[in-house]
Amino acid sequence: KIRKAIFAGSFDPITNGHLDIICRASKIFDELQIGVLHNPNKKGMFTFEERVELIEKCTNHLDNIKIVSFNGLLVNYCEEHGIDTLVRGIRNGTDVEYELQMAHMNKELNPNIETVILATNPKYSFISSSLIKEVLNFDADIKNLVPEVVLEELKRKTNRGK
Numbered sequence: 001k002i003r004k005a006i007f008a009g010s011f012d013p014i015t016n017g018h019l020d021i022i023c024r025a026s027k028i029f030d031e032l033q034i035g036v037l038h039n040p041n042k043k044g045m046f047t048f049e050e051r052v053e054l055i056e057k058c059t060n061h062l063d064n065i066k067i068v069s070f071n072g073l074l075v076n077y078c079e080e081h082g083i084d085t086l087v088r089g090i091r092n093g094t095d096v097e098y099e100l101q102m103a104h105m106n107k108e109l110n111p112n113i114e115t116v117i118l119a120t121n122p123k124y125s126f127i128s129s130s131l132i133k134e135v136l137n138f139d140a141d142i143k144n145l146v147p148e149v150v151l152e153e154l155k156r157k158t159n160r161g162k
């Protein structure tokens with residue numbers, strides 16, 4: 001039985017923090033799905049298609065990655081797709097509070113599904129997609145915080161950034 005896991009998020013855009021978790025989790029599981037939230041009402045900086053394309057470009061060196069769209073309850077998606085593990089990254093104490101609550105709720109909703117939590121690499125522990133977009137607004141130099149392809153797209157979208 002192959003072990004399939006999913007790392008879900010909005011990835012608006014994918015950051016080095018996300019990519020670190022993805023690379024590490026891909027070594028633990030037979031198949032790692034990257035679940036990209038597709039919620040048409042929720043307008044982010046990047047469209048769903050752009051977010052998927054950026055993830056594809058950043059993960060094309062990994063051979064057991066599958067990029068999928070989901071919109072409903074994640075544990076339902078897992079049940080329907082033979083996935084028994086949710087992967088989450090935690091950066092700090094705030095994430096611990098939130099991720100424990102999510103893990104407890106998910107365990108309540110579907111006891112067959114486990115949540116595996118990975119500690120982010122300390123060098124990325126301050127990164128979030130929203131903070132990246134915020135500091136970019138003030139022309140911050142974020143080249144070490146996002147993959148190259150994301151930096152280019154961010155510059156194109158905001159015609160800012162170094």
Ligand SMILES: O=C(O)c1ccc2[nH]nc(Br)c2c1
Pocket residue numbers: 015017018021088089090091095120127128129130
């Ligand atoms: O970029 C974000 O918004 C975000 C949020 C929560 C997160 N947990 N672990 C990671 Br990596 C991570 C990234």
